[in-house]
Amino acid sequence: MSPERNASTRFAILGLLGLEPMSGYDIRRASSDTLRHFWHESYGQIYPTLATLAREKLIRELPPARAAAKPGARASRKLYAITPAGRRAFAVWQESAPRERPFRSEMLLRVFFGDAGSAHALREHVGRLAKEETARLASYRALARRLRSEAASHPSQPYWQATLRYGQLRSEAALAWCRETSRTLGKARLAKKRAHA
C-alpha cells in the first residue's frame, strides 16, 4: 500500500485527532462545521479510514470508560486518539507539497458555451451564485467571530483565521466576477437581439 493512499482523508482525520480525541461522529461534525469551508468528509469515508488508521497504529481506540466519561456522551461511541507514530506521519505529510485537484466549474462550462443557449438563464445562474457567495461571506464572518471568542488564546488561532481569510478573499473575487458578468451578459443579450432583428 503506497504511503500516499487516501492521503486527504487520512490526514484530515489525523489533524483533528491531533487537537483532541474524537469519535467518527465528532469528526464528521467538525468537518461540516469548523472545516467545512475547505474540507468535508462523509461517513462513508470516515469510518473505514478510522479502521485503517487504527490497524496501522497511527491512532488508537480509547477504552470505553474514557469514551463515556464526558457528560452527554453515549456509551456506544468510540473515541480515538492519535499515537506518537500518528503525529510523526502527520508532520511528514504536512511538509509534503499539497496537490490540489484541478479547478472545475459547471458554471463556467455553461458560460463558455453561452452563445448556444439562453442569456436569461445564465444571468439567473450568476445571480444565484452571487447570493451563495454572499451567504458564504456571512458564514465566514460568523465562524471567525466564534473561533475568536471560543478559543481566543488557542495557539492555532492565526492558522484558523488564515483559512477563513482564504475563503473570504475567494468569495469576494467570485462576487466581483458576478457583478461584472451580469453587466456583460446584459450587453451580450442586447447584441444578440440586434443581430436577430
Added chain:
Amino acid sequence: MSPERNASTRFAILGLLGLEPMSGYDIRRASSDTLRHFWHESYGQIYPTLATLAREKLIRELPPARAAAKPGARASRKLYAITPAGRRAFAVWQESAPRERPFRSEMLLRVFFGDAGSAHALREHVGRLAKEETARLASYRALARRLRSEAASHPSQPYWQATLRYGQLRSEAALAWCRETSRTLGKARLAKKRAHA
C-alpha cells in the same frame, strides 16, 4: 438511466461539438487548452462518453471521407458532430442550475493544522502557490490575447473572456492571500520561538 448521469463530461463534449465537429483527440486537446482553466477531461472519460452519446443519438459519427478531408488529418480518426437532439439536450442542461462540488484544499488543510507542524514548510507551500498563481495569471493573459486575435468576431468571444476573467480574479485573490499569509506565518514563527525560549 437518470438524465443527470455523467452530466459534466457529457455536456462539455456536447458543447464543444456544438462549435464544430471534432474527434476524441481534438476534444482532449481543447480540454487541455481553451477549457483547461475550468475544465479538463482525460481519455478515460472522453472515449466511453463519445460512445454513449452516439448510442443516444445526441451526436453522430461522420463518414470517414469527411474525417480525412482536413489536411494533416489521419484516416484513423473518428469525427463526431452534434445532432439536433444533442443541441436540445445541451440547451436544457445549460438552463439547469450548475451544481459545483464543494471546495477542497490540501493547502488549507495543512495551514489549519499548522501549529502541529513546521511553519517553515508552510511558508514554502505558500510561496509555491504564489508562483503557480502568477504563472496562471500569465497564461490567462496569453490565452485571452490569443482568443481575441484568432476569433475576434466570434459571437462567443464575450463568454470566453468571461471565463478567463473568472480565473484571473480567482488567481489574484489567491495571490493576495499568499502575501498576507506569508506575513502572518512569519509572525507566528516568531511567537512560537518566544514561547519555547
Added chain:
DNA sequence: TTTGGCATGTAATCCGTTACATGATTAG
C-alpha cells in the same frame, strides 16, 4: 531510424457521495 505527435481505446483503481440499515437516548 528513432522520436514525437496523432489517434483510439480499455482496465484498474481511487476517491468520494448517497442511500441504506440499525439502534440508543433525550427533549418536547
Added chain:
DNA sequence: CTAATCATGTAACGGATTACATGCCAAA
C-alpha cells in the same frame, strides 16, 4: 409517544485519473 439527534457502520455507485496497449505517420 415521537421526533430529533447521537452514533456506527456497509453497499452500491459514480466520476475521474492513471497506466496500459496499440499503431500510424512525419520530420530530424
